Amino acid sequence: MSTQKSQYLVHSNGIYHGLPVFPDTLQGLTAIVTGANGISGTYMIRALCENPKRWTKIYALSRREPWRQYPPQVEHVSMDLLQSPSTIAQQLSEKKIKADHVFFFAYIQPSPVAGGTIWSAADEMVRVNKSLLGNFLQGLAGAAAIPQRISLQLGSKYYGLHLGPAAVPQEESAPRVGIEANFYYEQEELLGDFCNKYSCQFVTTRPSYLLGAVPDAAMNLVYPLMVYAVVQKHLGKPLVFPGDLACWENVFSFSSSMMNAYFTEWLALTDVESGDSFNSIDDSPFTWSMFWPKYAAYFNMPWEGPEHCTDEDYMEMSLPYAPPPRGWGPPGKRRFRYTLVAWAQRSVVQTAWREIAAEHGLRNSNLGDKNRIFGFADAAVLTAWPCVSTNTKIRETGFFGTVDSTQSILKMFDEYVEIKMAPRV
Template identity: 50%
Template sequence: MTAEESLLTIRSDGIYHGLPVFPENVGGLTAIITGANGISGTHMSPEQIARQLKEGDIKADYVFFFAYIQPSPAPGRSIWSAAEELVKVNKSLLSNFLQGLAGANAVPKRILLQLGAKYYGVHLGPTTIPQEESDARVLLEPNFYYDQEDYLKRFCEEHHCAWNTTRPSWVSGAAPDAAMNLVYPLAVYGAIQKHLNRPLVYPGDLKSWENLHVLSTATLNCYLAEWAVLTEVAANKSFNAGDDSPFSWGKFWPKFANYLGIAYAGPQIDTAGLVEEHSGQSTLPRGWGPVGTIRYRFKLADWAKRPEVSAAWKEIAEESNLQNKTLGDVDRVFGFIDAAILNSWPTSYSNTELRKNGFFGFVDSTESIFKVVEEFVGLDMLPGYFLG
């Protein structure tokens, strides 16, 4: 083996493949993880955080920052429309925590911050593709990811520790708080349609049906985060975090209907009867061309407010003794799946930077969705018939 060659060993773990194998001497390490349980917590000052860390004698080799606050949008506005409020609450969420670490003399070796696809401006309209970590920032409106990333880099420089950021796309994972979750509202839609003996109707048009996406399974994101902080050549770098499994609703929808044991209806081809909306920016993230357009016959956030839908879920929840007895916070919960389904421009992540640095993990996105559905059943958030 030449000086320019290296040998990497990979493994599989269930549905996850191409995972790194670490040297045997890597062990006995500790980590602080924020936002891991998906449950809303209390906004704390740096002094409060430092005091709790000191009282618990909490220090760690690594920090993984996954915490996030999603402000409720104004009525009739998109889920991410409160851009300035997103910056305000999420920058202070990170800065308070990092200042608390410093105040407790608990600065770790490496801090990993999870960002997301909004880094590329995909919520504002079509972007250049594939999306690469080196792409220029999209400055059409405030973006809390940029503020968080800049603060993290300054903090790490001042306190002599390394950093990483990751950028997942549409995340599939099971957590008690269903906001910003791809799978839960989708599964609720399927459960209610099954309960009402109705087909799984696709709400969008042909373009969104055929549009290619990158999904980001939460478990694979964690494998990537672990690899990033333990890999020296990955220090002080940002990485896309995707399943590496091209996904379209057109391929998934029939499989999901079959999984549920119900019929399905595909996209409405005739656009004359569809509602049409345009991205709200005259200037696009890609810098040129027509605005982004979505077309739909209905939105799931509106569907979830129908009286027969609410009544059906109440019956399902009572029969299966589920945690969520009613469909609450529907604009926040179902607004996310609406954005994922109806979006007509692609998320197309480049994996080049990951491959160059030695990460080869991937998962079949469809398999991961069904696995996450089963995990939601285990959390008593979905009825047991999803298990077959």
């Protein structure tokens, strides 16, 4: 499809609006989705499966067995991308796996360094995630299974937002941030070299905080928010916002996983320049101050904002980089009454969750890796500098998808109930 059209057909699907209408002649495509059990891979497969004539075969690659039943056109393949490229190539060849398009979402989140934030193990993040992609790409080459186009998901850490304030808004043309190792840059270079060598096209996306509902709760903003509300209500406590007024009013761009999948499919099937990169956002500015009352209303419980707090109510943490990613000014600071990681580590909270899980027959009777799950939420709830991505390049491709991020979160709460990760309260 050409991006030079002057008119585009769009449609709505539930809360998702402005979605592209593809021509009926676009049929018989095949895809590989890595990280198929994760938040992005799950919704990518869901989006592709909405059009079984367009996507007639989908290979879902993951280390673990699928957590849900796939439609007939989806074949799960158990594959560890930390294996050697030759082993991966052998598996691909034996199963005759070859696809028109690859959607790469595989990701490993290393444990943070002692006392550090969720993404503090930067060098280890580079090592392990570069290996995931590199092994898979060489496996494709070894199996003579080079696709037409590879879509690689990066993210808003590309702009260094996890390290402090960045230039606002975040534009795709922004220079790389060199104050700390960033695995996105390494993956981007690796993929570019591979595609140049094998005459394959590629495109990368940069979603912000992802909103979705999957059993693997890490790197997902919605699950810790739901747990927080459910436990606070169980304990008879209000829904307290743990950050300060700056966090309360800070503006974000979020990325609903379903909308992210729709956009990723669009890029795969649209004539964008190989090697280009695009922000992938809901196009729905978000603040905690506007969300929190609706959040509390969903759970029918009282809430408490930061309006009446004083400086004495807060702890403060300064990030290590001065200047921060934007290149000037003091380092980023976070002020909070408590972190959600610290909250989740309280014995009363863990006991409450075990009681809730037993009463409602939930999948998980414990809160899992609290640093990974609740550290991700802390990164959003306790950030006091704007995380706002531009959507100009998205629109220039002819994609007009939009979703209200608050509606998306509330919908994901419902989906978590459906998959027995949380109760309906």
